[in-house]
Amino acid sequence: MSQKPLVRRAAVLGAGVMGAQIAAHLTNAGVDTVLFDLAAKEGDPNGVVLKALANLGKLSPAPLASKSLAEAITPANYDSGLDQLKDCDLIIEAIAERMDWKQDLYRKIAPFVAPHAVLASNTSGLGINTLAEVLPEELRHRFCGVHFFNPPRYMHLAELIPARTTDQAILDGLETFLTTTLGKGVVIAKDTPNFIGNRIGVFSILSVIHHTHAFGLGFDEVDALTGPLLGRPKSATYRTSDVVGLDTMAHVIKTMADTLPNDPWHPYFNAPAWLGALIQKGALGQKTGAGIFRKVGKDIVVLDLEKQDYRASDRGAAPEVVEILKTKNPAEKFAKLRASEHPQAKFLWACFRDLFHYSAFHLADIADTARDVDFAIRWGYGWQLGPFETWQAAGWTQVAQWIAEDIAAGKAMSSAPLPAWVTDGRAGVHGPSASFSPAKGADVPRSSNPVYCRQRFPDPLIGERFAPGxxxxxxxxxxxxxxxxxxxxxxxxxxxxxxxxxxxxxxxxxxxxxxxxxxxxxxxxxxxxxxxxxxxxxxxxxxxxxxxxxxxxxxxxxxxxxxxxxxxxxxxxxxxxxxxxxxxxxxxxxxxxxxxxxxxxxxxxxxxxxxxxxxxxxxxxxxxxxxxxxxxxxxxxxxxxxxxxxxxxxxxxxxxxxxxxxxxxxxxxxxxxxxxxxxxxxxxxxxxxxxxxxxxxxxxxxxxxxxxxxxxxxxxxxxxxxxxxxxxxxxxxxxxxxxxxxxxxxxxxxxxxxxxxxxxxxxxxxxxxxxxxxxxxxxxxxxxxxxxxx
Incomplete structure (x- = not known):
């Protein structure tokens, strides 16, 4: 695969919600696409895929840029359709998150994959190197992970995860295709559980859950604090969990617990009792009409853990905390948050502190540079600033000192020390033209992939300036x-x-x-x-x-x-x-x-x-x-x-x-x-x-x-x-x-x-x-x- 990949035809394996939507977005971009799933037990063998295609028209926001495009997707099944893979230049596997199922499917399709075709797994966190083990030698250099965020048409982030055997040329070509053809913001992630976006994003949610309980706040109160007031989406934390699905949320938390046994924050990788109770009741969030929040007539009610029942969702951010958050100067704002005695302010400082601590501690394992972490969170979670940008804006040295003090005083979620590079005299991790890479111990400029020459004004990180012409x-x-x-x-x-x-x-x-x-x-x-x-x-x-x-x-x-x-x-x-x-x-x-x-x-x-x-x-x-x-x-x-x-x-x-x-x-x-x-x-x-x-x-x-x-x-x-x-x-x-x-x-x-x-x-x-x-x-x-x- 050259830097300009020739993708005439693509296949998506798995017609679940994610697979069908990836096929839809490929079709939006004018890529001739075949969508595969298991053969139906009765009726049309392609019945499973046909049902998924019919469902695309009902989803909101719409995965297809025009309803008429549904007819352009070719339905197929693994029993009689595998011959169609021979014409495909790109194959994206998007079946359920189970290592054994994915590996079985790879064994089945390997003989039908064209000698030049690229195979990518759309997984949100399974090991790419482990997946590659079952592939024939000649296919391994053309295999990698690509993780689209849901919904794939609208979410800007696509994580690209090379295996040890992936050819650089294949990676560069796929990055070019994802960027120009599909319009994605690509971040290269290391092969670690949950990659970058979900590793940091889900940790952020877990720390919010922990501190919600520790400071005795209501779920509605926390959402009022962790949405637009922080430059994050309106759905904030708990409403986002309802939208994603509480069962999905619990699954991702379990994945972290199972795959990261040595993480210093491991004791917090468990779903709280109230989450288990809601799932058991079938209250999985938006898809079932009830979760942490529920609509009753025109009113929104929220789960109250003390009452073990729902109450009116009417608790907001305290005026004095809103005043602090409106402070224009970030350094001043963080100083006020840390000094305030208000439980909401204490809660916010604690959430930021533990997010910064976790991001810095794991940066070297999960990403090449701090830039990749900030973009993954901005593009995948819709935050205006990533964790490192927020920290740098607030005054790197001072905030690092406060984090270290809280770790020493036993206030932080983990006693793990901050990495040495945090306090090596730096003023932050982002410079005007490069971002820090702990592995290289140096600042690394943006990607030199020629596709980025097409962006006169790329998405700027804090401190980046592009000549205005x-x-x-x-x-x-x-x-x-x-x-x-x-x-x-x-x-x-x-x-x-x-x-x-x-x-x-x-x-x-x-x-x-x-x-x-x-x-x-x-x-x-x-x-x-x-x-x-x-x-x-x-x-x-x-x-x-x-x-x-x-x-x-x-x-x-x-x-x-x-x-x-x-x-x-x-x-x-x-x-x-x-x-x-x-x-x-x-x-x-x-x-x-x-x-x-x-x-x-x-x-x-x-x-x-x-x-x-x-x-x-x-x-x-x-x-x-x-x-x-x-x-x-x-x-x-x-x-x-x-x-x-x-x-x-x-x-x-x-x-x-x-x-x-x-x-x-x-x-x-x-x-x-x-x-x-x-x-x-x-x-x-x-x-x-x-x-x-x-x-x-x-x-x-x-x-x-x-x-x-x-x-x-x-x-x-x-x-x-x-x-x-x-x-x-x-x-x-x-x-x-x-x-x-x-x-x-x-x-x-x-x-x-x-x-x-x-x-x-x-x-x-x-x-x-x-x-x-x-x-x-x-x-x-x-x-x-x-x-x-x-």
Whole structure:
């Protein structure tokens, strides 16, 4: 396997929840995939796999980026389908976590594995070297572990675990494939139980369980403390356990107890009695409807160990502890936590202390560098900072001294000493360009695998800075910069990258500069979202001040900016990730090409705030419908699905779905790794420039559906109004959307131009904006973040 692996076809062995979802994500990425399981005892021999594929559509969040992809996965079974393995370049085994079962399967499939194919085990903690023992000699150098985190489409982390016999070239190639094709953040782990992510992550949960009991806190209280207040997911600790499944949790704890007998923290590797009791009752968490938490009607109740029963989940973080956690300076924050007498603060310090202690003690055994540990926890558990980053930010030397004092005083969970390197005079483990490796006794830079040259701004660790590029132009709304490669990059400076008059003026100026001095331009944001759309607060201000002329001018300027993007003499490429809503969606609709990250949620959502798209979105749909129908064709048939999407303010659940909704074009590109997005967008801009790019000719002959189209849409809407599916104001908005899409009150098949459609858009937008019900919707959205149905 070279650094550029050629994976035409892949197989996944095991159609359980994990295997089926890995197959789904391979298929999302355009990899032809066969999914295997045992032959069904009756009916279709592939019945087990077919049932798993049917189940993919019911899972939330959705493993497939488009429901239609389920049909692309080939079902197979081990009795009659093993011949299909001969065509596979990559085989991922994802059956149950049992060494004997996995080894038996390897013996069975070995004769069918192609001489070049890579075999990887998706295990969360079994020994990779032990698994490799049963493989024939010629297959061992092509075998390793790859551990996807659940759910595989959304969790960024993939741990890659080489066996002693794995070829470096195989490893590099698989890392390249996981990164670019599947969009993963890859961490190389050593072959130790639970690898890196779960070894540190599960220990963190075990220490929280231990200290919850020691400080007499409630489960809801702990979740209030260990979630967003610490820069961690909302599900915090105990709710996460419910989501993962309490039986799974107990299994992982048991694995640690069985496989790590010499770990100094071994006495804590046992499930508490209350966990065993819940499992015995069948209360396994979310999947059974009850666990540590339970929903009763609309209320959430939580297990109370003293009462041996559930109580209202109403205990939160104490105000004085919240104040400490809001302290901006991390060193100050940790000093206050350690000094506080409040049980919640004592609990938090104890959890951090034992996590730091454990991570430092085991770093040399489990990972090559501290970077791998921090990334594994950030990408696998959703923490904003990994354990070493948190420690370093809080003041390495001081925190190390406090940990050592607590160990000496018998307060820590283990009496094991801190490793000598912790106190060798260092200020931390991460430098500006390298991270500490205890095995090498030196700082090691990031991987030199060529795949990482595609990441202009990789995920930064604490202290890492990447050159921001040379600024060409800047105003209050945008910054235009470049790297000397002929492509200018325009980034917005507003909150949520909303579009205000500074962004409009800045974009128009930036395109002028790009036309004069560059070969192309990319609109890209350093962080999500791409753009949440127009600045609603500013628009509402103009309306409430009665400045209709000013409002009208703002809409005209928005439309002019979209047209400037479309008719730029150099290609403008949109690099979309996260939300691209309303005006943000319209901007990318006018680019020469869009490169969208798979997790892009794109939609024309103006109807939700009582408006219609007027940044050229409806005009663009009318033009595209006319082009798709061809001269004299049925324009209405092309418009119908587009109208429904806009009227319902539908947002795509992936970039693939955005193509199906007509919000992305057929030749727009989908990128799987968010940090490669800028690279791919620049390459697209360069390719367009190289091929002699010219903007499209102005759309002067647009065939429209006219008054007959409007009447047909109105009939559909009347039925919905009478059935009380929509309100009268919804009917008003949707009628106006239909009117613009159909080109206004003209004959069916009439020919209009782009300017006509733009004017229609603006007229209806301004009319809606002046209605009290629309203004109430905008105000409600700004205040609550939720749509108002009035």
């Amino acid at each position: 040379e600024t060409v132009y800047e105003n209050d709304g945008v910054r235009l910069w470049h790297d000397g490669d002929g492509i200018a990059v325009c980034s917005f400076k507003t909150k949520m990258h909303t579009v205000n008059n500074h962004v409009l003026a800045g974009l128009q100026e930036a395109i002028g500069i790009a036309e004069r001095d560059f070969r192309g331009m990319v609109i890209w944001q350093p962080k999500e979202p791409f753009s949440a759309g127009a600045d609603l607060a500013g628009a509402l201000g103009l309306l409430q001040a009665g400045d209709v002329a000013g409002f009208n001018a703002m809409v005209a300027d928005f439309q002019a900016t979209s047209q400037r993007i479309k008719y730029s003499l150099v290609p403008v490429v949109g690099a979309v990730r996260g939300l691209a809503l309303g005006g943000g969606c319209e901007f990318q609709m006018h680019t020469a090409r869009t490169v969208a990250h798979l997790e892009s949620y794109i939609g024309l959502v103006e109807a939700g705030v009582g408006l219609l798209p007027a940044g050229g979105g409806l005009k663009e749909f009318a033009v595209r419908a006319s082009q798709a129908a061809g001269p004299g064709g049925d324009v209405f048939a092309q418009l119908k699905p587009l109208f429904e999407n806009v009227a319902m303010a539908k947002v795509s659940a992936s970039a693939l779905e955005a193509k199906e909704l007509g919000l992305l074009r057929k030749d727009d590109v989908i990128a799987f790794h968010a940090h490669e997005l800028l690279h791919i967008a620049k390459q697209q801009a360069l390719a367009l420039a190289e091929s002699g790019y010219r903007p499209p000719l102005p759309a002067r002959r647009v065939q429209v559906a006219g008054n007959v189209g409007i009447a047909t849409f109105k009939m559909m809407l009347v039925n919905m109004l009478e059935g009380r599916f929509i309100s009268e104001h919804d009917y008003e908005i949707a009628t106006r959307i239909a009117t613009v899409l159909c080109g206004g009150d003209v004959d069916r098949g009439a020919i209009v131009d782009e300017e006509w459609l733009i004017r229609l858009e603006r007229e209806h937008f301004v009319a809606l904006a002046q209605m009290p019900k629309t203004q109430a919707r905008i105000k409600h959205m700004l205040e609550t973040g939720k749509p108002l149905r009035n």
